[in-house]
Amino acid sequence: MNLIGRKHWAIAEGYIPPYGHGPAPQMISHEAVCILNASDAEAHVEIMVFYEERDPVGPYRFTIAPRRTRHLRFNNFEDPEKIPHDTSFSSVISSDVPIVVQHTRLDSRQADNALLSTIAFPGND
């Protein structure tokens, strides 16, 4: 299996819509970071969250087992603190093994949901 990925990634856009429509959990407005660990080693991931008007918060820590994906919602980040809704942020994702990172938002503030997604920006390792 090809060891695809990088150890450092950034997502410049970040925003948790403050409300939504439709059945939970699928149709709750959410901001997600999808992480693929295609390697044979456990990935220890740290996410720093950057704001417009205060110091960055983190790291938020996650473990991803070998040959697994995790689709994490920023909405659910708890430690060291919750991420406020209706607030602009960015994030930097670091891992001890190569991973692939993609950013997705589902916005269900209005009657019909909207989606966005992009592969995150990879660092040079």
Next chain:
Amino acid sequence: MNLIGRKHWAIAEGYIPPYGHGPAPQMISHEAVCILNASDAEAHVEIMVFYEERDPVGPYRFTIAPRRTRHLRFNNFEDPEKIPHDTSFSSVISSDVPIVVQHTRLDSRQADNALLSTIAFPGND
């Protein structure tokens, strides 16, 4: 003609919405991987699908003729097994000749459809 592309690609996001609205097949909710083979050789493509809570499944195998595109829907993957709906996954796409890979979702769960798309993450070959 320029031989553009890479042999290895990854898509960290993957999710087949479990239902939809509108006429089939266009408006069925779907998760697609669009592959361009701009080369003069047949491309033999293998796709591995990664999950959150079990081992990866695959390879799913596809052939793309020279100077052709194929827009594949994960919804239609059959062998070695169907991809479950309403389940998070990632994918790694490998080919014996350079290809270009793009990820697109049409989500028609609500009355009006939503779209996302991104070029996949290219490996270093």
Next chain:
Amino acid sequence: MNLIGRKHWAIAEGYIPPYGHGPAPQMISHEAVCILNASDAEAHVEIMVFYEERDPVGPYRFTIAPRRTRHLRFNNFEDPEKIPHDTSFSSVISSDVPIVVQHTRLDSRQADNALLSTIAFPGND
């Protein structure tokens, strides 16, 4: 001014929705390729369109003046032939000077429009 860009680009996804809602021309369903020529030289651009079941068609030729952008709609491509609607395609964009290419779709088939966009895949030049 920084000479940013590449001479070869690919977009693996391509699809012109066959109908739409809302006032023309803005709300007509369209598939667009946005091209920035930030250089001081005229860019001569050639676009090849690839299909699933027949040979590629092109080149479609466009000129972009120095320090100008053009947002081209595949819907409007005429020479050597129109691009059929409701048909999967891919495209390869080549230029004699570095350009930047981004792919955008507005889909207004249902009552409320959907959007997708991604920077195209750059070749190595």
Next chain:
Amino acid sequence: MNLIGRKHWAIAEGYIPPYGHGPAPQMISHEAVCILNASDAEAHVEIMVFYEERDPVGPYRFTIAPRRTRHLRFNNFEDPEKIPHDTSFSSVISSDVPIVVQHTRLDSRQADNALLSTIAFPGND
């Protein structure tokens, strides 16, 4: 902290929808450039805006404090001049320290909003 980013970026797509629905400021149709400065130094950012039928305008100047993000709306650019609505444009973003740039649009022209986003195209520095 990892010094992730590049000093030059381009966004080929640009368009401010001329109207919208829903409560301000969140649901106003907007075109945004999200910039992360993960470095320990202040970033001095200059944005040039390119048009289809006239010379580029700028630079628009912004400062981003160390370890901060800014989500700028093209709608709000004022100096040297406002960006016209319903007009195609592109942009080139330059900074004296490495930054990460992402492009996002919220289009609320119809009853339910649509979103697009992509990491911008990074230069080689």
